[in-house]
Amino acid sequence: MEINLHELTDEELILEFQQNDTERAFEILVHRYKNPLTNYVFRFIGNYDACSDVVQETMIKVHRYKDSYSSVAKFSTWIYTIAGNLARTEYKRQRRRQFISISDYGDEHKTFDIPDEAYRPDVMTDSGIKDEIIQRALLKVKDAYREAVILRDVQGMSYEEIAEILKVNEGTVKSRINRGRAQLQTLLKDIYNE
């Protein structure tokens, strides 16, 4: 009897991929997670090209280390943990690169206006501009708080699942989410006053 892979859960698909090396099962998983992961990583690092590379790298790791997944945990927790780790590394690398490129200008006490290619008002709609402002505000929130807020309010995950992904207890997750929200509220007060 032929199995309809599309009907299988994430955990069943990865099991099929582990046991029978079914590439189709992997492709279905990629199809299911490529957009949620892209959204999560982009909101965290704020750079689309880098975000795309991070998600690609996440999928490659899933493919290569498929046997390290244990069915005890949810597949979504496992793949978000991988993506989160890679996103954090990429974000740190970006910040370091930005710091070095500013230092290369020579004069330490001078300030520079760095052109931001990502934000282009001429090609954006009103909602797009609002999104951009929110994204900039998100990037100003502390990394640990931002990560928790994105997983909760953008991805819609439960506190329990976030705690598993971030490898902290639920109390810490709630605390981080509240602090992140508080920071965002301060940063976005102009939008709410409109």
Place this chain on the structure above:
Amino acid sequence: MPVKDDDKKYNDVIKTLNQLQEVKAPADFEARLMKKINSEKYKEKKVQTIWNQFFIPSRLIPSAGLAAAAIIVFFVVTLNSEELEDPLQMEPRVREDIMEIVDYDEIKLEREDKKQKDESPLEKRTNMTESSVTEDRGSGERMEEEVIESFTDDEMIADIDSVPTESMITSTTEPITLPTEGETEMATGLAISKENLNFRQIQLSEEEQEVVEQLRQKVQIQAADSLKIE
């Protein structure tokens, strides 16, 4: 519930974040991904084949032999190599059985102690000289004094100095022993005769010889008289 209270408190923020447009993956995401995965697989295969090539028997046997030979050579070289020490850099060997005597007075004192116990060969020699002087008393008291003076302390020390240094440096248990005439002869390789002992030979004039003869006769007469009286 505190969580629900927090949700109400930050309701605006939550609503704003929920309304954010979903960022989607690029259209060619899957194609790029599969291309990367296939290239990774190719890399793995390539690495595996190189690894396998290294361990094929035709290469493994000579390389194992070479490795074994290298190990043997290493051990042979290591075992046979002696650590040569630069003699100029070496510390002098300390001989514990030897005590260095810096002060010469110590040697003299020991010699005097020895003198009290038994006569040393040097003293014997001095006595012999004295007796020879008494025999030749006819040549006058001046000559006697000169002979005795010829063995002053300085000369005695000089005599001691002539003894080899090694014998001066004595062990703590053995006292200093001055060499006998025979020993000196053996040590130096030269026989000590009366002629070599620095005696001053005086040629007496005829008048002096007469005076000496008279004195000798007087002494003999006095000696004879004293014997008769006894």
